[in-house]
Amino acid sequence: MAALEIELFNCRSDNFGVLLHDPVTGATASIDAPEEKPILDALAQRGWHLSHILTTHHHGDHVEANLALKERFGVTIIGPARESPRIPGIDRGVDEGDSFDFAGHPVEVISTPGHTAGHICFHFPEDNLLFAADTLFALGCGRLFEGTPAEMWNSLSKLARLPEETEVYFGHEYTLSNARFAVTVDPENAELAQRAAEIEKLRAAGRPTAPTTIGLEKRTNPFLRAADPAIRKHLGIETASDAEVFGEIRARKDRF
Structure with a gap:
């Protein structure tokens, strides 16, 4: 099984676009x-032909081009079953515990409600890849x-x-604010x-902050560190549950 090739590029004002290519099958x-x-520009630059869209959630800035790309390439669209009515052109709905094959690479579906009720992430366990969209950002997480x-x-x-070496690609370049x-x-x-x-240096140079890793986020992302005693002490909520500490951090970020 050949390593997957990844092309990362900018879309809209702050979205990341990501193409995932299998060099053996061309998928x-x-x-x-x-x-x-x-x-289209990224596909042309690499000489790739689009075969799939893996949709994480229904928000317009993640599905806007579904129908245009389906008409142009005849792609298969796989997305969250619980949001199927809101995913343009969806062919297959998937949910927690489902898995499928992408060009010989196993893909596991992880249900991650919060940002939207049916948000999912795509985990490629044999490739150590996670596509987290708007659930987990570098040093952040999605709004609720x-x-x-x-x-x-x-x-x-x-x-x-997930394994700490897992590379994480996320949906938006919010890392400086995060x-x-x-x-x-x-x-x-x-x-x-x-x-x-x-x-600060990366963004000043116009360079992207994706990808990150699970290990790096666990050590530095406060949204994964609700159990940390230093954070709890700093927030003055040392006896709260982890979910309550997380909720306080999220509320503070919303006001930041």
Whole structure:
């Protein structure tokens, strides 16, 4: 099994576009479809032909180009079963515990409600890849538009249990704002402080902050660190549940 090739590019104002290509079969998947032209440009640059769209959730900035790309390429669209009526062109709905094959590469579906009620993530266990969209960001997580803090904490906890070397691709370039917030919640974390400084330099140079890894997020992302005693002490909620601490961090980020 050959290694998958990945093309990362910008879409819209702050979305990431991601193409996933198997060099043996030629199969190419777009992780979500935020905007048609940047996806077409990336395909042309690499000489790839789109065969799949793997949709994570129903928000317009993740499904806008579904129908145009389906008409052009005849792609198969796989997405969240619980949001199927809101996923344009969907062919197959999947949910927690489902798995499927992408060009010989196993794909596991992880249900991650919180940002939306039916959000899913795609885990490629043999490739050490996770496509987390708007559930887990570098140093952040998605806003709770349709779910509760407890639901999102449970979703993030699932992702945190994946192997630490897992590479994580996420839906938006929010990392600079996330970093500036994170240090206000976890000010004694030396690795976080160093990472925040590196992110400032990356963004000043116009370079992307994706991908990250599960291990790096567990050490530096406050949204995965609700159990950390230093964060709890800093927030003044040392006896709260992990979900309650997470909820407080999310509420503070919403006001940041």
